[in-house]
Amino acid sequence: MRRPTARLRTATAATVIALAAALLAPLGQAGAAEPPNSDYCLGRCGDILPPGENGNATLVEILGNKAFGTHPAHSDDQLGKYDALVAGQSTLTDDKLTSFFNDASFGVPGGQVASTSSPRPDVTITRDKATGVPHIKGTTRYGTEYGAGYAAGQDRLWLMDLFRHIGRGELTSFAGGALANQGLEQEFWPQAPYTEADLQSQVDRIRTTNGPRGEQAMADAQAYVDGINAYAKQSKDGRYFPGEYVLTGKIDAITNVGEIQPFKVTDLIALASVVGGLFGGGGGGEVQAALSLQAAQAKYGVAEGTKVWESFRERNDPEAALTIHDGTSFPYATKPANARGTALPDPGTVVPEQLVYDRTGSAVTKAKADVRVPERLKPLKGIFNNGALPGFDIGKPRGMSNALLVSGSRTASGNPVAVFGPQTGYFAPQLLMLQEIQGPGISARGASFAGVGMYVQLGRGQDYAWSATSAGQDITDTYTVELCQDAAHYLYRGVCTPMEKLEKTNAWKPTTADNTAAGSYRMQVWRTNYGIVSARATVGGKQVAYTSLRSTYRHEADSIIGFQMFNDPTYVKDAATFQQAAQHVDYAFNWFYADSRTAAYYNSGKNPVRNPDVDPSLPIAADRAYEWQGFDPAYNTADYTPPAQHPQSVGQDYYISWNNKQAKDYTSAGFGNGSVHRGNLLDDRVKALVAQGGVTRAALTRAMAQAAVTDLRGEDVLPELLKVIRSAPVTDPQLAMAVGQLESWKADGAQRRETVQGSRTYTHPDAVRLMDAWWPLLIEAEFRPGLGDGLYSALTSNLSTDEAPSAGHGPTGAHAGSAFQYGWWSYADKDLRTVLGEPVAGPLGRAYCGGGQLSACRDVLLSTLGQAAAKTPAQVYPGDAGCAAGNQWCADSVVQRPLGGISQNSINWQNRPTYQQVVEFASHR
Template identity: 75%
Template sequence: MPPRTVKFRAATVAAVLTLGTTLLAASPQSGAVAADPVPVADYCQGQCDDILPPGENGNATLVEILGNQAFGTHPVHSDDQLDRYNGLVAGHTGLTDQKLTDFFNDASFGVPKDQVESVTSPRDDVTITRDRASGVPHIKGTTRYGTEFGAGYAAGQDRLWLMDLFRHIGRGELTSFAGGALANQGLEQQFWPQAPYTEADLEAQVAHIRTQEGARGEQAMADAQAYVDGINAYRDKSKKGRYFPGEYVLTGKIDAITNIGEIQPFKLTDLISIASVVGGQFGGGGGGEVQAALSLLSAQQKYGVAEGTKVSESFRQRNDPEAVLTIHDGTAFPYAGKPAQARGTALPDPGSVTPEPLVHDRTGSAGTDRKAPVKAPAALRKAQGIYDDGVIPEGSLPGSGSGAQKRGMSNALLVSGKHTASGNPIAVFGPQTGYFAPQLMMLQELQGPGISARGVAFAGVGMYVQMGRGQDYAWSATSAGQDITDTYAIELCEPDGSAPTKDSTHYLHHGTCTPMEKLERTNSWKPTVADSTAKGSYRMQVWRTAYGIVTHRATVGGKPVAYTSLRTTYRHEADSIIGFQMLNDPAYVKDAASFQQAASNIDYAFNWFYADSRTAAYYNSGMNPVRAAGVDPALPVKAEKAYEWQGYDPVANTAAYTPFAAHPHSSGQDYYVSWNNKQAEGYASAGFGLSAVHRADLLDDRVAKLVEQGGVTRASLTRAMAEAALTDLRGEQLLPELLQVLRSRPVTDPELNAVIQQLESWRASGSQRRESSPGSHTYTDADAVRIMDAWWPKLVEAEFEPGLGDNLYGALTAALATDESPAASHGPSGAHSGSAFQYGWWGFVDKDLRQILGRPVKGPLARTYCGNGDLSNCRDTLLASLKQAASEPATEVYPGDDNCGAGEQWCTDSIIHRALGGISQKAIHWQNRPTYQQVVEFPAHR
């Protein structure tokens, strides 16, 4: 979780308010209003729209922060996209193409003369024109350097404090910078161990891009330097003019009266640090092999090796034939599948695994101003292993006890021109990156030599638009999560030849006893106006090896080992800059094929989507390693030469990677959908959960129906997305089977029959979580929603735990949480995060119930669990759990937190933008949709 909303002592507020007149007088003044420079060719012709709540402006002066805290006022353009985004909940049913701009920005290039709000020229060779509607910076340079300088300057104007936070998060120094709040501790503990770089490591990555990536690499680093120069120019100017972000005063960095203090200059290595945070959160994939091994061992202990392996694999569902696919034309792309005869697997001895400690030498209070997290029902929390406030359990590295699930949370819907009213492809797509204030991304338009694009970039790495539109094409991404991270078991040793223990800090590397490298961060903090957490400190420590970062200790065959996590993008956090440079270059991207080539230069695991006036297309990017023959990528493997990635060089962390053609890709398919689902046949899942039911089914069913009807429009495709965004996956996809079992014979209990009728009515009306009327804060089917929220974790446990046993059920739920309802605490921003139903036991329940009902099942579970395979017993089991759920009061189903009272269902579901600074935002209706979203249809092409 991000840092909590800034709180202030009354005396400080009173003292600072006396400075109001002086500080307001020092606010930045807009340049003279002028016409936009000569417009660039725009082939979208007014049919490109986008939205990014809550607003473009992410900076606030001290007075603006105090005004927000005291009176609820907001700086201009800090919240003006929030109501439009929220309005689609009620407005989508009557949506037309003409009404799209009621809920989205006009994403045309340039700014009409009568819509110009301000023009700034930080250099003679660049102008930053902002529009009145949203304050988006439209940056136009006459030189390449000027264009990128302007991009950095605009980033400083809109996200200076946020960029400063994230360079410290990436370096594991957030608490020393912003205070010791538990949320701050959780962030640095989450991200730094994934990329624990020294300054020399960061500098080496800059040098690699500049010297090893050819002319484009040199240009990329020149662009990055210009961008950093622009940030620093704004940093200097805002400091001198006293209109810098007020958080610097509230955290004690600058004195409000004397202006003494400093905002540290930005440098190129800061960009690498920020990129490691962004890429690690949204572009990773794989890992979790230790938890998978524990699940396998539990299954083997219960059923024996052969049958246990079969049971474990049936829950793993690596290549479920019933999984919804992005490429659904039958084209297969085999990757990371289970080998016929595995070699080199290193399963731990039962009971020997211990997580590697991360936090050491803690002193002081853990926090005096801690915010209570939203608490899901107790059974659900048990199944999910939820950590309050996002804090990693002390004594373990992040992810050490969990599976490989990455919270990607993005979606895409594209329809080929053959099925649209206009004959041109239509796309509704965007990344769902969580809800923050300010947002992690910022909108911008870049126009300069070799650059022509509008869209979003993550703050601090905005040299190029990362998702958006060019002159005659648009593109977006969803997190792919394919397996680019492996776990190795390194045999421990002692340099003197004595017997090693699990605590040994040397390991055998190609027969030589080699020392691990210890990497540390020591953070200390003291109370500030912004953070009253008591003084304290702690040290984070990780061990780095030639096979990655140590995450666990164990024994294998009686010998002590350390398990390590190695991902292909480690030490290559910013190499993807080349691909983004190409996507912004109108001379490079001219069609679907050139787009796919550009996307192939992005190293992180993403699904990339493209639309122009002629073609919709798709490409899956990522540094997919070529593994040694016979290695099972789903389990830990011995750290020996024979089982390494082919061509592996531990110094540079490079290897042989699968070629372009082996990555799932397609052009011209009738339609594409993606919601972090399985990409294509044969492309094995990196973790648990890509099974017969997935939230992408909510999109696939609706888009397939639109395509069958024909005449798809931008509005109809947006309606399909918005309807899916309000739908409870369990109600739509699984309730029919549950009801069929319950109704397999008459229900004689009148109270229970009434409960079932409520669920039937909810299902018949669409299984939505939607207000009865706008602003009522009450769901139309509130009781049915409450019953489902209470019932699901109980029914899963009742259905599976008796057959699996406590140990195996616990191991499987540790690898894959049973539920991710909107009321659960999950995702990159914890509770109130919007995203829901990405991973859960939906597919397992679906297959098990169909087996009970005697219906066809492809890729069935190895056993039938509900009622031990008997329909009558299964019905009794489900009825008993339903009766228990129906009697659970709303105050227990929705316990409440600092934002919501106990029993407040709508509020518990609601989206709350997590404050990363001093400005807070109101709660909005739950909706499961991208944070940044485009609606595009190009009628013409160059």
């Protein structure tokens, strides 16, 4: 039985030692080596998942971390390797990859076995010395899945408990009323406000509508839950359970009175709804899009305004970086020639739907001195700093996942090479966990989301590997339902129909964990046959509600069938069978595959078949003629586009993805997929490698790592900015110096990298500061005068202007790692090239910088550059709880956001997946 060891200094307080004696449990015993299953990678598969595999910590370990900075074993041992690639990529060779990635071979060599345990006779969990990753081997299917659940409990029990409560909209009642906790449940519960009957219905439908695989999936889920519960009970009885249960008042540290509520299969559905909402959705936002369209029409008139709006919408920009770049067209969600059923709101009438009601008490963070501490823990008050858990923050949905694959005809070995992984955010512990599962019908190693890890979701099989990036194609529509009788009734197919009111009431008590006073509030949503009400308005003077209908609503867990297939070596045997398995994943993902012979790609998603006259980018009238074809609201089913219409490819010379456009005519769901996109940072580098030929794992990893520290604005927009500025001599000495700094930075790669590893000073700090200060100023000065205040504000609501690494105001927040996904770089690039008289495919509706005049545009750029140069470092980087004002490196740095009691050191900024594989298979079955 494995639990993390405490490594406290000798000087630890006597009270902590006393608690340690009560809470420590025996370690698992070292055992013999686990024989590997068929492994065709031959040591050429690696992976990494910072900060570490172990995500559980006892109370003693949490207190030790707060008092002395110590860490439980294997909770931080992958962080340094991950961070070191920033400096190490410049001299990277295939032989050096093991310095930055784990060995992802199957099994554990004899000398590397740290411990073995058998929670049941039919399963063994072997953990390796290097990382503590569980290698689960079962002789029966039930035992295998039971072992997977047991290992998940060992590594992520607290995190799984958190996320089932987030999915159920009950986080504050469980973990306290911190503002971040309230924000999480308010963000996710309205997307999937399920009753217990709704959750059970999903379980039943998976079991009954998917044949033997559905039955097996739910049997696997039950075995997995049984394993979690077995570990939870044993850890509770043995007093080595996660210490957060004490800090949130669930269990008494002295008497052990309290309970860890048993998990249920329906909890897995709630967990899946959170994962799907974060990473597998697409579309929505049609009401805000309508408001910006109306602002454009008000500014320019209907015809010209629509043209201008479409140019900013960039539905099918001809200059966009594509994953499938051979010209193959996959039309989907395109703009109809003559749209019908569009329902734009009357100007000024849109009101967002109220979510929170009946707030009582205080949810405002209190001063630390005012935190209430349970009497029995008051001797430890100074050690855990008046509360160890600050409130949990997983940020906004993110899509930093990327993929780089090169086919064998362009590699040194003749085998495909892949460097790929998902961006699930930086957390302590990670949302993902590593595992190897070997059992009847399962043979895989890789990463799984904690709590739904019956199967490896991203990883490798015996002779193939796979990964995904968020695709974001439009699987969510906004319907405009006409109200009747009152605000709680609407017309459904001509009949006045009551909305269903769904409520969730949360109340919390003050604990050592949340630093808040007692309080409560109620969340309320209205559900219709067309989805959840998101706003109210009038259309043509009639009262309406706008609803959000997502194709994966009520189907969050259906994708379990596809993941089951990915893990089954008797099913996935080549690229074609992998693509067939991916067709069973309903989420909007880009799937990438590599074996020793083929690199391949498939875009998954439950893409509804729409009336061809409907414009899915705008709100749609809730009329039967404009519903999804075959729509049945009882279970939210419809007709879906057949697999052949999804972007897919086998054997293309190379593939890249960084949440960019998938293929020609595959319409992007949101704004900003144009001529400059984060995907260009990968595409330009991999294209150059492929042209040279002889691509190696190290070379492809280096391309990813270089892109990961490159400022997109500096590489792809700064050249045009400097062209405009250099169209005449720069005579002002201060501006000339600033221009020179930017030119030197651009010539050196426009990167944000340290002078030497550990210096915490960038090679071009002044140029980086200039760009960070200049960009928001120049965008506003370039576009706002021409667009006008109303249209500019409306368009920035569709797409934020900037997402620099240090931008705490950006979509993903400060210290999040992810950067340059959202911004006006494409708009600026097209506009500046237009002003310069250069060719632009898919230009903006008109020129904006300086009214389209080169000299006036130059004046705008120099004026804003002067303003930027005058800003002090402290003004550009104002500081926060972890960084002093003006500390540029720290402002950019990546912080593992704590989801439990253990905190981690910050690391270099790098725009990189959080779990990543480097693979090259030598042979095939």
